[in-house]
Amino acid sequence: MDQPTVGILHPGSMGAAVAACAAANAAAVLWCEAGRSAASAARADQFGLVPVATLPELLDRSDIVISLCPPAAAEDLARDIAEHGFAGMYVEANAINPGRAARIAELLEPTAAVVDGGVVGSPPVRGKTPTLYLSGPAAATSRIEALFAGTAVQTHALGLEVGKASALKLSYAAYQKTSRVLVALSVGMAREHGVDQELIDIASRRTAAYLSEPEYVAKTAARAWRWGPELEEAADTLAAAGLPPEMLRAAAATLARWKDAKDGKLTLTDALSLLAHP
Known part of the structure; x- marks a missing residue:
């Protein structure tokens, strides 16, 4: 050619x-x-x-x-x-x-x-x-x-199918870019209280990315009933430090879609179905 x-x-x-x-x-x-x-x-x-x-x-x-x-x-x-x-x-x-x-x-x-x-x-x-x-x-x-x-x-x-490549790009970008914003919020909250180095030390002991462990989604769904309120508390802490709380409040609202899955034995498919159709 x-x-x-x-x-x-x-x-x-x-x-x-x-x-x-x-x-x-x-x-x-x-x-x-x-x-x-x-x-x-x-x-x-x-x-x-x-x-x-x-x-x-x-x-x-x-x-x-x-x-x-x-x-x-x-x-x-x-x-x-x-x-x-x-x-x-x-x-x-x-x-x-x-x-x-x-x-x-x-x-x-x-x-x-x-x-x-x-x-x-x-x-x-x-x-x-x-x-x-x-x-x-x-x-x-x-x-x-x-x-x-x-x-x-x-x-x-x-x-x-036109659209598949775009969907894959944005699926990855959603995790990659949002996770970096979450790092900024987490470190910012910890620094406000003088424990940022300790936070980094905790994180350094975990190297795997949750995106490579999708089976963890089902565990998240089962724990959403208590994780949601915890994130609301974290959002309040961010707001008190002058940091933006909206991302954590949105995460709490997402967890609320799993409110009926309390401590259930879910598969990944079950959890994703509940997320899309609460």
């Missing part, structure tokens, strides 16, 4: 590094200068991306367009692409929910082939090897796999 020309929208820290990896198997990787900052230009230059003056020029020259932009802009950007009548392959790789990914596919198809993508991991620089999860038409996902073959961006196809 001939090497494709690739367009990247827009070269942020992730987008520019991913685009640079695509360049290994592409004739050229283009980016559009219009409306971009000096920092974007410097990043694009650092990664050897080829500037073009306008979005229509980028679309006319590109066989594959990869969208990696702030999530809020994803649909507006896709609408601009659709209005131009882009007829190549569009990789929707933003951190958006599956419903939005499906709407974007509807905007662009059947003129363009749409692949749903989700990047999990850090930008592919200094030895980092993120995975680009893909879902959509088999021929299209295969072409994107070939585009990144032998590069620091690993690929993994999830099937034919």
